[in-house]
Amino acid sequence: MTPNDVLDEFRSAGALLEGHFILSSGLHSPVFLQKMFVFQDPARTERVCRALAEKIRGTFGPVDYVVSPAVGGIVPGYETARHLGCKAIFVERENGVFVLRRGFTIPEGARVVMVEDIVTTGLSSRECLAALREHPGTILGAACLIDRSGGKADLGVPLVSLVQLDIPAYAPDQLPPELAALPAVKPGSRSLKS
Numbered sequence: 001m002t003p004n005d006v007l008d009e010f011r012s013a014g015a016l017l018e019g020h021f022i023l024s025s026g027l028h029s030p031v032f033l034q035k036m037f038v039f040q041d042p043a044r045t046e047r048v049c050r051a052l053a054e055k056i057r058g059t060f061g062p063v064d065y066v067v068s069p070a071v072g073g074i075v076p077g078y079e080t081a082r083h084l085g086c087k088a089i090f091v092e093r094e095n096g097v098f099v100l101r102r103g104f105t106i107p108e109g110a111r112v113v114m115v116e117d118i119v120t121t122g123l124s125s126r127e128c129l130a131a132l133r134e135h136p137g138t139i140l141g142a143a144c145l146i147d148r149s150g151g152k153a154d155l156g157v158p159l160v161s162l163v164q165l166d167i168p169a170y171a172p173d174q175l176p177p178e179l180a181a182l183p184a185v186k187p188g189s190r191s192l193k194s
């Protein structure tokens, strides 16, 4: 799959949104990739995650565990692991901090890749990787469907992506007037209260 093929999957799923969005990092952006519109279609998810699995295998070799950050990473993590023939587990927030819950464990010596849906600043990926360092296993690197940092996000481990985009994102006190004029929505799950 070429980067354009992947973007076409997002486009035809209606997942390329324009407006005023507050991102997980607190930055504001005129563009949001609503990955759940892709993941609601299993056939579409299968196509993009098969391509991601091929890229992961080609870059990191055999993988024993895919670990993803909830919520957005769970579906692509599972589907990518299915193509890699390995386990899929996830970290989720406990008092705001990503941890492995539900009795999930990683055996000594396991080859681990972190799979994200979208990388913007890389904050969620770094938080997930920090959680993984509390456990056994060798972290080979990270992978995502779309890196919207234009390759600038630094995870501290190698990151492979299917698409690299450089999408503008602004600090709340530096919004361009045309963005500030639109009502802001926050689609993600960080800081959602239960």
Ligand SMILES: O=P(O)(O)OC[C@H]1O[C@H](OP(=O)(O)OP(=O)(O)O)[C@H](O)[C@@H]1O
Pocket: 023, 024, 025, 069, 070, 071, 072, 073, 116, 117, 118, 119, 120, 121, 122, 123, 124, 125, 187, 188, 189, 190
């Ligand atoms: O690179 P970053 O700046 O961390 O941004 C990307 C993260 O933002 C989204 O998650 P979010 O926290 O919005 O929640 P979700 O996974 O439930 O969508 C997305 O799923 C990534 O995890």
Ligand SMILES: O=C(O)c1cc(=O)[nH]c(=O)[nH]1
Pocket: 022, 023, 024, 025, 031, 032, 033, 034, 035, 072, 118, 119, 120, 121, 148, 188
């Ligand atoms: O940075 C984010 O929170 C983010 C950006 C994006 O395009 N899509 C998404 O699900 N999260």
Ligand SMILES: [Mg+2]
Pocket: 069, 070, 071, 072, 073, 124
């Ligand atoms: Mg997420």
